[in-house]
Every structure is written in C-alpha cells, then in structure tokens.
Amino acid sequence: MAFSKQQIAARAAREIAPGSIVNLGIGLPTLVADHIPEGNDVWLQSENGILGMGPFPYEGDEDPRLINAGKQTVTIVPGGSTFDSATSFSMIRGGHVDLAILGAMQVAQNGDLANWAIPGGKTLGIGGAMDLAAGARRILVLTSHVTKDGEAKLVKECSFPLTAARVVQRIITDLAVIDVTPEGFRLVELAPGVELDQVRAGMDAELLS
Amino acid sequence: MAFSKQQIAARAAREIAPGSIVNLGIGLPTLVADHIPEGNDVWLQSENGILGMGPFPYEGDEDPRLINAGKQTVTIVPGGSTFDSATSFSMIRGGHVDLAILGAMQVAQNGDLANWAIPGGKTLGIGGAMDLAAGARRILVLTSHVTKDGEAKLVKECSFPLTAARVVQRIITDLAVIDVTPEGFRLVELAPGVELDQVRAGMDAELLS
Amino acid sequence: MSEPAVQEGRHRRKVRESVAAALEGLGDGARVMVGGFGLCGNAEALIRGVLEAGVKDLTLISNNSGNLEKGLAAWLKADIVRRVICTYVGNNEDLHRKMADHSIEVEIIPQGTFVERMRAAGAGIPAFYTPTGVGTVVAEGKEHRDFDGVTNILEHALSADFALIRAHQVDPFGNVRFWRTARNFSPAMATAAHTTVVEADELVPLGAFDPDDVHLPGIFVHRVVEVREHEDPFEYRRVRPRPDAEGGA
Amino acid sequence: MSEPAVQEGRHRRKVRESVAAALEGLGDGARVMVGGFGLCGNAEALIRGVLEAGVKDLTLISNNSGNLEKGLAAWLKADIVRRVICTYVGNNEDLHRKMADHSIEVEIIPQGTFVERMRAAGAGIPAFYTPTGVGTVVAEGKEHRDFDGVTNILEHALSADFALIRAHQVDPFGNVRFWRTARNFSPAMATAAHTTVVEADELVPLGAFDPDDVHLPGIFVHRVVEVREHEDPFEYRRVRPRPDAEGGA
Numbered sequence A, B: 001m002a003f004s005k006q007q008i009a010a011r012a013a014r015e016i017a018p019g020s021i022v023n024l025g026i027g028l029p030t031l032v033a034d035h036i037p038e039g040n041d042v043w044l045q046s047e048n049g050i051l052g053m054g055p056f057p058y059e060g061d062e063d064p065r066l067i068n069a070g071k072q073t074v075t076i077v078p079g080g081s082t083f084d085s086a087t088s089f090s091m092i093r094g095g096h097v098d099l100a101i102l103g104a105m106q107v108a109q110n111g112d113l114a115n116w117a118i119p120g121g122k123t124l125g126i127g128g129a130m131d132l133a134a135g136a137r138r139i140l141v142l143t144s145h146v147t148k149d150g151e152a153k154l155v156k157e158c159s160f161p162l163t164a165a166r167v168v169q170r171i172i173t174d175l176a177v178i179d180v181t182p183e184g185f186r187l188v189e190l191a192p193g194v195e196l197d198q199v200r201a202g203m204d205a206e207l208l209s
Numbered sequence C, D: 001m002s003e004p005a006v007q008e009g010r011h012r013r014k015v016r017e018s019v020a021a022a023l024e025g026l027g028d029g030a031r032v033m034v035g036g037f038g039l040c041g042n043a044e045a046l047i048r049g050v051l052e053a054g055v056k057d058l059t060l061i062s063n064n065s066g067n068l069e070k071g072l073a074a075w076l077k078a079d080i081v082r083r084v085i086c087t088y089v090g091n092n093e094d095l096h097r098k099m100a101d102h103s104i105e106v107e108i109i110p111q112g113t114f115v116e117r118m119r120a121a122g123a124g125i126p127a128f129y130t131p132t133g134v135g136t137v138v139a140e141g142k143e144h145r146d147f148d149g150v151t152n153i154l155e156h157a158l159s160a161d162f163a164l165i166r167a168h169q170v171d172p173f174g175n176v177r178f179w180r181t182a183r184n185f186s187p188a189m190a191t192a193a194h195t196t197v198v199e200a201d202e203l204v205p206l207g208a209f210d211p212d213d214v215h216l217p218g219i220f221v222h223r224v225v226e227v228r229e230h231e232d233p234f235e236y237r238r239v240r241p242r243p244d245a246e247g248g249a
Helices: A005-013 A028-035 A085-093 A129-135 A196-201 B005-013 B028-035 B085-093 B129-135 B196-201 C044-053 C073-077 C093-100 C111-123 C186-192 D044-053 D073-077 D093-100 D111-122 D186-192
Strands: A021-024 A043-046 A050-054 A075-082 A099-102 A106-108 A139-142 A168-172 A176-181 A184-190 B021-024 B043-046 B050-054 B075-082 B099-102 B106-108 B139-142 B168-172 B176-181 B184-190 C031-034 C058-061 C081-086 C105-108 C127-130 C144-147 C150-156 C160-170 C193-203 C223-226 D031-034 D058-061 D081-086 D105-108 D127-130 D144-147 D150-156 D160-170 D193-203 D223-226
Touching: A005 A028, A005 A139, A005 A168, A021 A028, A028 A099, A028 A139, A043 A085, A085 A129, A085 C111, A085 D111, A085 D186, A099 A129, A129 D111, A184 A196, B005 B028, B005 B139, B005 B168, B021 B028, B028 B099, B028 B139, B043 B085, B085 B129, B085 C111, B085 C186, B099 B129, B129 C111, B184 B196, C031 C044, C031 C186, C044 C073, C044 C160, C044 C193, C073 C093, C093 C105, C111 C127, C111 C150, C111 C186, C160 C186, C186 C193, D031 D044, D031 D186, D044 D073, D044 D160, D044 D193, D073 D093, D093 D105, D111 D127, D111 D150, D111 D186, D160 D186, D186 D193
Parallel strands: A021 A043, A021 A099, A099 A139, A139 A168, B021 B043, B021 B099, B099 B139, B139 B168, C031 C058, C031 C160, C058 C081, C081 C105, C160 C193, C193 C223, D031 D058, D031 D160, D058 D081, D081 D105, D160 D193, D193 D223
Antiparallel strands: A043 A050, A050 A075, A168 A176, A176 A184, B043 B050, B050 B075, B168 B176, B176 B184, C127 C150, C127 D127, C144 C150, D127 D150, D144 D150
16 A cells, blocks of 8 residues: 555655744655644644745735745735845854754655755755754655666665765654664555555665564 | 034944945944934944934833834834844944944044953953954944043053954044054044144054144 | 644743733843843833843843943843853953953853854754864864865854844734834844744834834734833944034934 | 045945946956856856856855856856856756766865855955864865864865855845745845846835844945846746635735
8 A cells, every 4th residue: 555645745744843943845745734733733834935825825825025935926924024135044053943844855764854856867956855854853755765767765874975874763664663763764654555565665774673 | 623523423424425325333342333324325234123213202202122233212214124133243243334333432543443451350241242343344433532641542552442353444433533454543633723742642552644 | 532732832921011020030030131232122111121020140132231220231140040151241341350250251242143043943953063163272173174275163053032123113912113223133033033022112003003114023023012211322422523513314 | 745545445336227237347367156046146246247247267155056047057158167166066957967967177175165265355364174074085185274173174265356245135235135945145246246246126216224134234345236137047936826816925
C-alpha cells in the first residue's frame, strides 16, 4: 500500500507540536499545511517575509504582492505579520523556528541533507534551504523512498552537494518513518501494508529496527 | 570678546550642509538645533530612535515616551520616523549620518577624541559616543577652548581615555575655529576680538596659521 | 511504533493573568535584559515584580540602570544585581557608589555594539567585526583585524535568559507595537533572550494589527501580561512656551 | 578665513520627474541591487529604465533574475549583465543557458547569508560569522572558526553602487512603506547601496506617515520617482474555490 503524498503530509502534521513555529519547504512539505488541526496555535513562517501564513486565497482575492516562498499567492491569518528578509532570516538562523519540514534528494545516515543540486544537473539554486537546514531547531524530511529511477535516497553518504551537515532528525517516506540516530537510520514505523524488507531494499544504508 | 555658547552653536550651524543628516551630541551641540535655517532639508538623528527630531514640545504636549538621546522631551517633525536601536545604530555605524557634532574633553592634533571619561573621575558612560565618533562621515567638535581650571583641551596627545582615534575634522571653541590636518591643528578663523596668541596660549599643541 | 514528538511548543497560551506568573522561572543568577532608554520604555510592573520575587545575583543587561530613584534603581538599592552590562551610568549615584566599592561588576560598552551584539545573538551570528571602539579601552584584549584598510575588533553575541519588554499594544500571540522612542532596545532584546516577557498597556485581539505594521512579531515573544497603568516618569521634562493662545507641536 | 563646508548634501530634492532622471549616473559596469522575491516587489519601471539607458556589463545583485520572461529576464535577454549574485535560479532558462555557456558569471549563495551580507554593509559591519553553509560548497575557501563548539564560516559585507527599490508609498524625504511580501530584500539593499532609487506606486506628502509606521526611513533613500501603473504579474497564481456564494479570505 504505502503512504500517498497526502498521507505523508498527514503523518508529518502529527510531528508538529501545538504552539510551534513551522517552516514548510517547497513541494511535498507544502501539502502539510492542510493537515494541521485548527486552534493548535501552529504558526507557519514563510522565509520571504510572513509569519502566520494562511491557505491559498479565495478566487478573486489573490494579490500578486502576497506570496509564499514558492511564489504562489497566499493569505495571512489574523495575528500574522509581514517583514523584510533580514528579519525573516533572523527568525530562521537565530533558532526561533521550531521545525522545518523539507524535501530531500538524499539523506545520509549521519543526518547530512542534500536537497539543492544534482551534479551535472540543472542547478535551481540554494534559496533559503541552507539557512533552514542549519538554523531551524528540528529538521523533518519528507521524500519519496526512492527516486523515479528506483535509486535510494537514504544513503550511507551523500553523493550530491550537501545543503547542511548532520541536521536531519526524522524522515517520512512513502514506505516508512525513519529516525537519524547516533547509530544510523532507525525505523520508527512502517507505512500500512509495507514490509521491513521492502524499506531496506530501497535504501543504500543500514536500517536498525 | 570670544564666542558665546550661542555663537559657537550658530557658527556650527554654518557647517551643516543643506540636505544632510546630523546627529547632535548632548550639551553644547544640542544648542545648534536652534540655528539651523528652516527649509534646509536638514534632518536631525537621535540615536535613541528618531530621524527628524523637532524642537522641545509646547507646554502640555510633552510625552515621556518621546525623548532625545539626552532623555529630554522632544517632538518629531513631519516626515520624521521612529525605529529601534539596531536600526538607529545601523544609520550611525553604516556611515549614513553625514555629520556628528560632539562635545569634547580633549582633542589631539591627530584628531583623537576623548569625551567620555576622566581618569580617576566619575565615569558617566560611553553611550553612543564611540559609535558616532567612529561612524559618522564628518566629526565636528564644539568645546570651550580650555577647561574651567584653565587646562588646555586641544593637545598634542590625549591623556584621557579615547572615544575614537583620528576622527575629528574641525573644532569650534569660544576662541577659534580650528581644523585637524595631516600637519596638525590649523587655524581656520578667530572669534571676533580674539588674538592668535590668546588661542595658542590655551593650547598644549602647535597651531599652524 | 513510537509516538511522534508532540510536546507543547512555546507559542501557546502566552497571556498571563499576573506579573508574578509572567516572571515564573526567573531565578537567582539569571541574566536579564531590560528594555528602555533611561526610564523611557521601561517595563515598570515587571521590574517591580522581579524585586518582589526576591531573586538575587542577577546579571542586568540594560542601556541604563535607573535614574531619579526610579526604574531599575530599585534593583540596585535592593542589592539583587551582581553584574551590569550597560552603556551609560549617568547620574545614577547608587551605581557609582557600588562601582567605586566594587560591590557590583560593571561592563560599559558602546551603545551600537551593545544593541548589535544582542541583535547578533537573536539572528544566529556568534560574532562580528566593528570599527567602533578601536584605539580605546573597549578594544583591549580583543582580536583586531583589518578589512579594506580599516581596523576592526571582534565582538561576540550577547544573549540572556529573560528579556523584560514594555509594549504599547500586544495581541495574544505576542505581536507588539511600541510607542515612539519607547521602542529602543526592546526588539533586539526580545530576539536575544530565551524567554521574552511583554508588559503591554493594552492587550488587543488577534487580527487587530495590520500585518505590515507589527513592530515585533510574536515569534520573539513568549509571555504577555496587560498592565494598564504606568507612571512613565519624565526624566528631563523640557518644554517651550506656546507662541500664543493656539498652536500645537 | 576659509568658508565652512556647505556643499549640498544628498538628502535634498529627491523627487525625480522621470525614470531616466532617477537612474542618472548608473553606468557601464555598475553593481546594481534589485529588490523583489521573484517578480514580487520588482521596481518594474526602473528595471525597464536601465535597459533603455543602454548600459552594459552590470553586476546584478538580486534574489532571482526574472522568470516567465518578465522582470529582470529582460536584462539577461539583452546581455547587459556580466555577473549575477543571487540565491535562486529556478526555471529561468536564459540564466541556465548563460551559466552553461559561461557567458555570465553566477554566484549562488544562501538567502539568509545574502540578505545578512547586505544588512552588514549597511550597518558598518565588514564581516560576520555564520554556521549556514558549513560543510557545503558555500564554505569552500572560507575561513572556518568554532564558537561555543559550533563551526562557522566568515562572510563579508555586500554593497552596491545602486539599489532599485519598489515601494508602495513614499514621501518626498524618501520614507517608504511597502505592501505585504513585496518588502523582502529592499530595506537591506537600500542600506547597502551608495545610491538608492525608489519607485513608488504613490508619492504622498511629508507627514502622511505615522512616525512609528515608516518601514524604511528616508536616510537610506536618495531618489524617488512615482510610477502609478504596475503590472505586478502573478508568478504562480493559486486560489481555492469559495465555499459558497459569500465568505472571504
């Protein structure tokens, strides 16, 4: 069976403590917003200058000068604020963001994260990825367990350029929830109907269980 | 005759270019504000967080939460703004203040400024003095030519703790206007009725003329 | 299957019903930042509350330490401060006496360096270079380094356990608006402290502020208490006579 | 008796009647900061004005370099940029092609470091330490130093000849208010550039802003031009259907 993208997002939402500040990366992490319970005092930070980011606007309310870090039109919730990028990255780099939920190309068993460039591939850029990975208090990665070509993304050592070293604490894939521990990857839970062997087969590193 | 305090202030006001940002130190420099012509686009910066500081308030309009760096009640002119101290000292330390007019205990012939502490005396503190002296584009000093006890304030070398090294460009005393040049102190002009010998007698350094 | 981390974060239920509750955990030996330029922008009730809590051996990080027997002067009188990091002593006779008899340790630093060190702590910058203080006692013992021909010294981030902040208005998330020059060091302090406590003249509902006009976002604030009455003393009340019957500032 | 220094300062008569006048002095080889996060908060008329001025060999310092053939994409198309300092290339095909054939030099840096370097330039800080980028290509060749057990790298201030800034409102002194997330890098850029040019939707009279609500004080602004019409393109227009006839965002 495995987790669908929405199920990964829903599972990730359970990682968010009530009363915390969360930054959601571009792509899969963006979906998490829809799964955060209301009234939980969870505040979404967007590095382009929003604290208290709300859902996409209703048709006709969209404002090209109110966007998220993915450059999509968004809204601001009551109690939200806007600010300049220096303030925004003070929040991120100063350790004020409790949790960053990021995508990944590779995660190594020591917590190294690679999510910005493929050697020889088209470089999209760094954006806020390195700041978030180095600055947020906790890093949660959401990713498909393997690449489209079936290559492992959870590896002994990253072969792609790093975003930050030894930062990832937990990974949620379509197959499993896995922690990075001092001893390496450790299984936290399997997606429904998924076997441990299947999870291990898609990894290029040991998995403790 | 010599300059009165108000005449020193008036002479100092002539040093202020139209369209410039000026910070006035505590004491004698504060008097300069009254001598700046209207409509000159001169903006007074106060390091506690005002750009566009206005005169003292009319009686009954004073607000204890609107003060200058001397902790006196002030006003804000139209177009003025308030901000936090980090922004304020970005202005000062980032070289955005065109002119700081400061008091002095001693000025050395190489431009060293001492204006915050007397050895063995009561230390009032540094406040913004070192930032202003190091950060403003031009430093003008207003001071009595000698101390109350007749000691020279314009000296070969400061014996008092420095505020900043090699920063003073011009000095206006009750006796003369004097520049700091690579060759040392140089007379710019004498106060009305003052003789050159009188100026030199009150200095502990050479005066070129 | 272990449970995900769901312990409660620090951004829930920030509003406290009393000053004492807002100061919970501020104990002996704490490093405490207190906002205000002189008496302007002091968190008056929180300052009194610390005194009433009976804590001692505090490190006080504040631009000044009270004046005219008001504000932080009470902390010095009560001997609850072991160390002061400030920029200006002025006419604070208590502090002068304690400095002279070495009953208190005082570090006086340039005001721009003071606020930049706090801002650095809040922004994740452990150290930075500045030309302010070069050639003065402030530079003694510090690393010197030239950039583009200008000599600089290395200064380190300055953080604290608590920041006590006075706001004009605050909402339940801790978004703050200040009034005029009462803002001063408070925003930088709020970012640099582990626990930031805001004393506000008025608690307003969530959504009361335009998002573009929040002076200090709630991410930097952890506790909020409404205190409607403040003395707001004049330190140096200066006025000028009105030119005639009407007119205004 | 010599005359005192009375040459005119830079804070007089800032309002310009045309974009061309506002860009005077921006010549070949200039280092130019351009505000905006993607197309959001671009100074559209100033960007066009630079193109029309026929300058070349620019160093462009901007988070992005245009997209969807809009914004700064025109500068790349016209080959007037020799070097780009940015954080994100994204789907900008022009830039990808020029990077691949080495016809343009591109330095990609982390966004927080990007804005902090500009903020440092504006605040008189020549260099600072940060952990961002440690262990990555960003750290290659840079000084490493541990503070409190954390490894940091040394980053330097980033300044420019010109900053081109989009404001919502501006007054004749150059005080600026931004709109929502169009603020982004513009305040830091304004402090870091020798000449900051503001393109505003609306020029308002002096005194129109409450002093507490100026986003960027005029000390950081040198020229102002009012441009009432802006395209403000949607980069990724995302909406959701209204639940029923009424309701609002």
